[in-house]
Amino acid sequence: MKEMQEKILKDGKVISGGILKVGSFLNQQIDIDFLKRMGQEIARLYADEKVDKILTIEASGISIAVAAGMELGVPVVFAKKHLTSNVDGAFYSANVHSYTRDEDYSVVVSIDFLSPGERVLLVDDFLANGQALNGLLSLVKQAGAEAVGVAVAIEKCFQGGGDEIRERGIRVEALVAIESMSSEGIIFRSN
Numbered sequence: 001m002k003e004m005q006e007k008i009l010k011d012g013k014v015i016s017g018g019i020l021k022v023g024s025f026l027n028q029q030i031d032i033d034f035l036k037r038m039g040q041e042i043a044r045l046y047a048d049e050k051v052d053k054i055l056t057i058e059a060s061g062i063s064i065a066v067a068a069g070m071e072l073g074v075p076v077v078f079a080k081k082h083l084t085s086n087v088d089g090a091f092y093s094a095n096v097h098s099y100t101r102d103e104d105y106s107v108v109v110s111i112d113f114l115s116p117g118e119r120v121l122l123v124d125d126f127l128a129n130g131q132a133l134n135g136l137l138s139l140v141k142q143a144g145a146e147a148v149g150v151a152v153a154i155e156k157c158f159q160g161g162g163d164e165i166r167e168r169g170i171r172v173e174a175l176v177a178i179e180s181m182s183s184e185g186i187i188f189r190s191n
């Protein structure tokens with residue numbers, strides 16, 4: 001998405017540890033008109049697939065997943081990062097290492113919200129090493145559901161997580177793919 005490339009160049013900040021801050025339109029403040037267009041683009045990319053449900057991870061994945069869910073007309077489930085009283089009864093869980101915080105956490109979804117045979121589209125804001133999405137893919141597998149594919153706002157290709165998922169035969173779409181970045185500048189992969 002050319003528009004997101006321009007937004008990243010205008011408002012994004014590359015900080016230490018290879019982290020891109022996009023708080024002005026995605027991670028803290030949300031540009032709702034742009035969010036709608038991100039949802040439309042994800043729906044366009046997966047228009048040829050039957051999608052029953054979207055699965056994302058709290059917190060930053062939720063807005064983009066909801067935007068895509070509204071366009072596709074399907075429910076959105078978000079995995080919780082902690083077992084709270086909102087998740088009662090049996091649940092699926094997977095361990096994830098957080099890239100931005102350098103700590104482990106669990107992703108948890110109640111068994112009520114993922115069912116065998118469901119075709120699930122996975123959505124998140126960033127794809128870096130692939131840990132978060134691999135955790136979600138594990139939940140889909142545990143449920144006996146099927147992963148239709150992955151859609152992320154921003155893939156940082158240089159961290160390799162997206163290609164590892166593709167090598168497993170799972171479709172991965174990124175609205176913007178970053179080949180390399182530093183405080184000197186950002187190079188996008190041309191689609």
Ligand code: 5GP
Pocket residue numbers: 018019020021022027057060097098099100124125126127128129130131132133156161
């Ligand atoms: P992964 O698990 O693929 O290594 O990292 C993906 C998760 O880490 C995303 O859910 C996202 O919240 C966070 N993340 C990874 N890289 C970045 C980044 O450069 N900027 C921001 N804002 N979040 C990131």
